[in-house]
Amino acid sequence: MKHLHTFESFLNESVKNVELAHAKIEDLPKGKIFDDAKNIEKIFKKSKHSWNDVIVAYEKHEDEHHIVNVNVSDIHITQPNIQSDKVKAMIPNINKTPLINVVQFSNGEKAIYDGHHRLITYWALGEKSIKVNLVKL
Numbered sequence: 001m002k003h004l005h006t007f008e009s010f011l012n013e014s015v016k017n018v019e020l021a022h023a024k025i026e027d028l029p030k031g032k033i034f035d036d037a038k039n040i041e042k043i044f045k046k047s048k049h050s051w052n053d054v055i056v057a058y059e060k061h062e063d064e065h066h067i068v069n070v071n072v073s074d075i076h077i078t079q080p081n082i083q084s085d086k087v088k089a090m091i092p093n094i095n096k097t098p099l100i101n102v103v104q105f106s107n108g109e110k111a112i113y114d115g116h117h118r119l120i121t122y123w124a125l126g127e128k129s130i131k132v133n134l135v136k137l
Contacts, residue, residue, distance in 0.1 A: 004005065021124035023090050031081035038084045044077045048104075048109035051078035057103045058135050060137055065133045067072040072122055072130055075102060076111045082120050090121045104136045 031037030047054065058065075090097060100115030112119060115132075122130050 024124040025084050036084045037081045041080045045077050047076040049111050052072045054103050054111045054113045061135045066133045069129045070132050081106050086117050087121050094121050101131045102132045102134050
């Protein structure tokens with residue numbers, strides 16, 4: 001009987017976490033481009049490098065990537081908006097999604113190449129540290 005109670009508590013906590021994550025997404029400021037766009041520039045620092053610079057750097061050194069744990073707050077974004085519906089759909093299955101690709105530049109900045117929606121999903125779920133594919137330059 002106690003095991004059933006623990007499982008019910010787990011399910012209730014999971015539902016609560018999903019609801020809290022949805023609320024965090026809804027509370028983000030309205031973004032541009034998409035009907036469901038939310039702006040994430042107040043949560044994450046914007047990279048000093050363009051998305052194009054980051055993608056070129058990552059793809060040039062992709063075979064040198066390492067899987068490492070990185071603090072979510074240390075990742076700099078290269079796009080200011082996400083689609084909230086896409087993020088909400090990821091919330092229940094975030095652990096089944098591919099790792100985020102990140103480039104660490106010589107100045108130490110870690111910029112995201114691919115995975116803005118996954119990054120904001122981890123943030124909404126309260127994750128402090130995540131595994132990423134990291135390329136160090």
